[in-house]
Amino acid sequence: MIYLDYAATTPLDARVFAAMRPYFDETFGNPSSVHRYGQRAEAALEAARETLAHTLNCLPEEMLFTSGGSESDNLALRGVPLATRRPGAEILTSRAEHPAVGKTALDLAKNFGCAVRWLDVDEFGRVSPDTLEKAIGPQTALVSLMYANNEIGSINPIAELAAVARARGVPFHTDAVQAAAYLPLDVQALGVDLLSLGGHKFYGPKGIGALYVRKGTPLAPQITGGGQESGRRAGTSNIPLIVGLARALELTAAEREIRAAHVRPLRDHLIGQVLETIPDARLTGHPAERLPNHASFVFENVDGNFLLTLLDAAGFACSSGSACKTGNPEPSEVVSALGLPREWAFGSLRVTLGKDSTAPEVDSFLQTLPALVEKARSVTSDQ
Secondary structure (H helix, E strand, C coil): CCCCCCCCCCCCCHHHHHHHHHHHHHCCCCCCCHHHHHHHHHHHHHHHHHHHCCCCCCHHHHHEECCCCCHHHHHHHHHHHHHHHCCCCCEEEEEEHHHHHHHHHHHHHHCCCCCEEEEECCCCCCCHHHHHHCCCCEEEEEEEEEECCCCEEEECHCCCHHHHHCCCCCEEEEEEHHHHHEEEECCCHHCCCCCEEEEECCCCCCCCEEEEEECCCCCCCCCCCCCCCHHHHCCCCCCCHHHHHHHHHHHHHHHHHHHHHHHHHHHHHHHHHHHHCCCCCCEEECCCCEEEEEEEEEEEECHHHHHEEEEEEEEEEEEECCCHHHCCCCCCCCHHCCCCCCHCCCCCEECCCCCCCCCCHHHHHHHHHHCCCCCCHHHEEEH
């Protein structure tokens, strides 16, 4: 098997596993305990927090740990509007967001009296600062727009968007779960008030994430209980995973440019060959402002899920978009937001590379894909 689905998840870096291992069976104490076992665990917890703060250029107390990117998004989306206690508080977001943002916004509208305004995206799935400027109003309690799109790879102009929100005094959240592997995370340069991370997207463990919350930003906790994370997220701290998250992010920051330089030419070759060799194929997402490891396409009159099955049988692991969407008989909301007709929108394919991807793997994929697209297209036309 050749793995080409690094946007869905990444393998655990051996160096990350080595950092985590002692905290499973040696330094296993509860960091809330006062004895030495607890003190050692607490020291590891706070060292990890400082590592994240250093990478994001923020204060350690502005970082809080969660169970992953989805919880971080949920906490930001729910925590800010509910903390304001403002009737009819409005959330601005787009249809191109991850479901952890989109579905949470819908739930807030349905069950908590919030209002949601869906911002238009361009043909590349990006929101313009002008669009945001026109949408912000006196009831706007939060803006949430992703840094880089997990399905189509487009990068939003986050610093410009955040500046618009800041000028109006509105908290700005960005889902940086997909972006963290390849894009800078300096929250001062980005100007964001909240930023979500998920460890398994950059060679860290699954089940751990973090949320940056700028000091002074209102945030109502969504998990209550003990006083962990300064009362903002209760639950016994998962020290092995927290240590792994910090080590993975530390390595990512140190090796980001090297990794990007490795995958970018492979991605460009892949995109160029797919568009050249396969009829009725389109690139989705921005042609230039996109993640360096990310290639995504739509093929006319192709069932994307059937194509994935054919690719899997041929030895290639890819995706039709978000891993959270696999198996859905409808086109993803992200692809639909691009305005593509249904005969194109069903035929999405996402191919994402990683630090261990090789040119022979890409070439093998390129040799195999055209025939499989033709086969999938012939089956679709027969139905």
